[in-house]
Amino acid sequence: MGEIQIITANTAAALAAKLCRVQVVSAYPITPQTPVTEELAEMVESGALKAEYLTVESEHSALASVVAASQVGARVFTATSANGLLYMHEMLHWAAGSRAPIVMACVNRGVGAPWTILNDQQDTVSQRDTGWIQLYCRNSQEVLDSVIQAYRIAEQVQIPIMVCYDGFILSHTSTPVDVPSQEEVDRFLPPLEDRSGIDGQTAMNINPLILSDPRPNANGVVMPGYMEFRYRLQQDILGSLDTIKAADKEFLDIFGRNWDGSTWTYRMEDAEHAMVSMGSLASECTLAADSLREEGLKVGVVGVRVYRPFPASEIVESLSGMKTVTFFEKDVSYGYQGALAMDARAAMYDCSSRPAISSYVVGLGGRDVRPDQLAKATLECTKGATKFCWLDVRS
Amino acid sequence: MSDNLSPIRTISTPAEGEAGKTGDWRSQTPKIDHGKCSQKDSCLLCWLYCPDGVISSSFPLEIDLTYCKGCGVCAEECPRKAIEMVDDK
Amino acid sequence: MKRHQNYEIIWHGRGGQGAVTAAKVFTEAAYYAGFKGVSAKPTYFSERRGAPVSVHTRISLEPIRTFSNVLFPDIAVVLDENLLEMVNVTSNLKAGGLLVINSSKSAHDLHINGPFTIAVSNAYHCSETAGLIVEGNVLVSTSILGPLVAATNFVGIDNVRKAIQHKFRGKPLDRNLKALELAFENTEIVDLQMMSFIAQA
Numbered sequence: 089m090g091e092i093q094i095i096t097a098n099t100a101a102a103l104a105a106k107l108c109r110v111q112v113v114s115a116y117p118i119t120p121q122t123p124v125t126e127e128l129a130e131m132v133e134s135g136a137l138k139a140e141y142l143t144v145e146s147e148h149s150a151l152a153s154v155v156a157a158s159q160v161g162a163r164v165f166t167a168t169s170a171n172g173l174l175y176m177h178e179m180l181h182w183a184a185g186s187r188a189p190i191v192m193a194c195v196n197r198g199v200g201a202p203w204t205i206l207n208d209q210q211d212t213v214s215q216r217d218t219g220w221i222q223l224y225c226r227n228s229q230e231v232l233d234s235v236i237q238a239y240r241i242a243e244q245v246q247i248p249i250m251v252c253y254d255g256f257i258l259s260h261t262s263t264p265v266d267v268p269s270q271e272e273v274d275r276f277l278p279p280l281e282d283r284s285g286i287d288g289q290t291a292m293n294i295n296p297l298i299l300s301d302p303r304p305n306a307n308g309v310v311m312p313g314y315m316e317f318r319y320r321l322q323q324d325i326l327g328s329l330d331t332i333k334a335a336d337k338e339f340l341d342i343f344g345r346n347w348d349g350s351t352w353t354y355r356m357e358d359a360e361h362a363m364v365s366m367g368s369l370a371s372e373c374t375l376a377a378d379s380l381r382e383e384g385l386k387v388g389v390v391g392v393r394v395y396r397p398f399p400a401s402e403i404v405e406s407l408s409g410m411k412t413v414t415f416f417e418k419d420v421s422y423g424y425q426g427a428l429a430m431d432a433r434a435a436m437y438d439c440s441s442r443p444a445i446s447s448y449v450v451g452l453g454g455r456d457v458r459p460d461q462l463a464k465a466t467l468e469c470t471k472g473a474t475k476f477c478w479l480d481v482r483s
Numbered sequence: 484m485s486d487n488l489s490p491i492r493t494i495s496t497p498a499e500g501e502a503g504k505t506g507d508w509r510s511q512t513p514k515i516d517h518g519k520c521s522q523k524d525s526c527l528l529c530w531l532y533c534p535d536g537v538i539s540s541s542f543p544l545e546i547d548l549t550y551c552k553g554c555g556v557c558a559e560e561c562p563r564k565a566i567e568m569v570d571d572k
Numbered sequence: 573m574k575r576h577q578n579y580e581i582i583w584h585g586r587g588g589q590g591a592v593t594a595a596k597v598f599t600e601a602a603y604y605a606g607f608k609g610v611s612a613k614p615t616y617f618s619e620r621r622g623a624p625v626s627v628h629t630r631i632s633l634e635p636i637r638t639f640s641n642v643l644f645p646d647i648a649v650v651l652d653e654n655l656l657e658m659v660n661v662t663s664n665l666k667a668g669g670l671l672v673i674n675s676s677k678s679a680h681d682l683h684i685n686g687p688f689t690i691a692v693s694n695a696y697h698c699s700e701t702a703g704l705i706v707e708g709n710v711l712v713s714t715s716i717l718g719p720l721v722a723a724t725n726f727v728g729i730d731n732v733r734k735a736i737q738h739k740f741r742g743k744p745l746d747r748n749l750k751a752l753e754l755a756f757e758n759t760e761i762v763d764l765q766m767m768s769f770i771a772q773a
Contacts, residue, residue, distance in 0.1 A: 094599060094603060094610065256615075256616060260614055260616070261611050261614075261639055262599060262600075262610075262612040263609075263610065263611045263636060368639050375638050456640050458638075458641075458643070459638055507654065507658070508586070508587075508621070508622030508623050
């Protein structure tokens with residue numbers, strides 16, 4: 089049985105890593121992720137967590153270290169935010185390409201310049217094409233549970249996972265969290281099976297240079313070319329949607345709660361208008377939907393929990409037949425639109441009856457977003473005017 | 484293109500009062516020993532390093548305590564040890 | 573204060589004074605009192621000792637779904653009296669709400685008016701008396717909860733004691749409990765709404 093603790097999402101992430109019995113932790117502190125690294129370092133120091141804590145001089149090195157540790161068979165954890173994540177960019181591609189089942193807590197923060205330490209989701213959304221699975225959490229309980237689920241998923245499909253949660257809004261906010269027992273987590277997450285193929289006796293070259301076309305190696309075995317490796321990554325990340333859903337189902341059996349797989353819905357049963365969002369912003373949307381329903385408008389919410397792989401068919405299924413759909417997101421693909429709206433719009437070309445779609449960029453760099461603002465913006469879009477705009481930009 | 488560059492580029496100038504009357508954040512106050520620092524041989528490193536721009540560049544040196552946060556950078560940088568940080572009570 | 577389904581509280585303090593701890597302890601106490609949804613969100617700008625900080629707290633019978641800033645609090649708690657000059661803590665306070673202040677002055681001498689109740693206690697002095705001093709700093713994080721629970725009925729001092737016992741051990745625990753008791757006992761509560769009603773009559 090779990091125990092309710094009043095903790096922040098950062099503490100929840102650190103506790104989850106500990107409960108998953110991680111063997112190697114390497115992270116470089118950056119606001120608002122810092123408490124995660126501090127708490128894990130304390131656990132290692134006190135002996136509460138039997139792991140190696142590698143102190144490094146940068147985020148690039150932090151991820152390089154855990155990629156290396158992962159490739160020789162260790163269960164690894166790291167965490168970062170914003171510019172730290174961007175500094176990892178090269179190693180993000182490397183981690184996914186080398187199929188290292190790393191779990192990383194990404195504490196969402198706006199990206200400089202100008203400097204901000206406050207929340208938006210530009211940092212992780214701009215890393216969507218690196219081959220990582222991305223989960224977005226709506227509250228601290230989901231952060232703790234998603235880290236535990238992430239190890240199970242990552243180790244099954246051999247693809248690294250970012251568990252993303254909003255900086256300060258969740259990372260520093262104390263709320264009640266059900267912290268499961270070690271026994272429960274052990275039942276859900278078996279010890280990591282060493283798939284490295286490294287025995288310590290034979291010399292091995294990990295991630296050697298691969299040519300464009302398949303070719304026989306020194307032993308005469310035909311090795312795939314670069315494209316074949318990358319094609320497998322694409323096939324496996326697409327296929328991981330089923331693994332994610334299955335892990336969430338099994339989680340329910342052991343812990344008595346789950347997080348609806350890849351997308352979740354709120355009051356969508358009879359909805360005519362939908363709001364779509366990710367992370368804690370989607371939770372704010374549920375209050376906006378409540379208030380619009382009080383005014384007689386049939387509004388529901390679709391929350392995107394898994395952004396990569398993109399749950400296109402679930403989104404199409406949820407949004408088909410809506411009169412209007414309004415996206416809210418804390419990121420923008422500069423020169424076009426919000427990334428979530430772009431991806432979903434492309435998927436919805438297949439909708440049998442296409443809704444009128446609007447999208448808003450909100451809450452960049454810590455700008456407060458309230459449910460009443462979201463309700464007002466949605467109300468405008470339900471009147472049929474499709475638009476793309478930014479909410480609450482002040483003159 | 485905006486006709487005014489300043490809201491596009493992110494520039495800030497060190498100046499007193501960017502975060503309000505920051506003098507009341509202080510737990511230590513810098514005290515200048517004017518005997519150790521005079522116009523004749525002053526380096527003005529304190530003025531240069533002060534992150535809040537609250538030290539005068541004229542003599543005798545003055546510190547605007549309405550805005551000085553008491554960070555102690557001036558005392559740390561002064562090569563003549565003419566500035567001492569004194570606890571507020 | 574009348575008992576509600578939801579409470580929104582803003583805490584005003586200075587970095588290092590204990591506003592974040594105070595809010596965390598109180599939300600935990602509220603959880604013990606049966607409120608399933610509680611949240612304490614610190615707002616950070618300049619993370620430095622002495623800089624003004626605020627914490628936004630929600631207490632609800634239902635789980636919390638919004639993490640946005642509290643705009644119109646039911647309760648405002650001021651840990652540092654001289655913040656009253658810098659931050660307009662009463663401007664958005666709900667009518668019928670509560671203002672809790674750590675001050676050596678009496679409610680009358682603070683010259684605050686408005687349609688709310690004011691609870692004053694010299695939390696600084698109580699913490700000092702209880703020996704709640706860390707690295708020369710007097711911490712008012714638990715003593716400020718004295719006037720707060722004295723003027724409200726939805727959490728209760730026993731639940732605050734329980735939350736303090738969960739957070740502290742040994743001598744710090746004794747000091748925190750003593751600071752809480754002292755501030756609780758030495759709280760002055762004035763219903764300004766009632767006062768202005770009497771004055772008008």
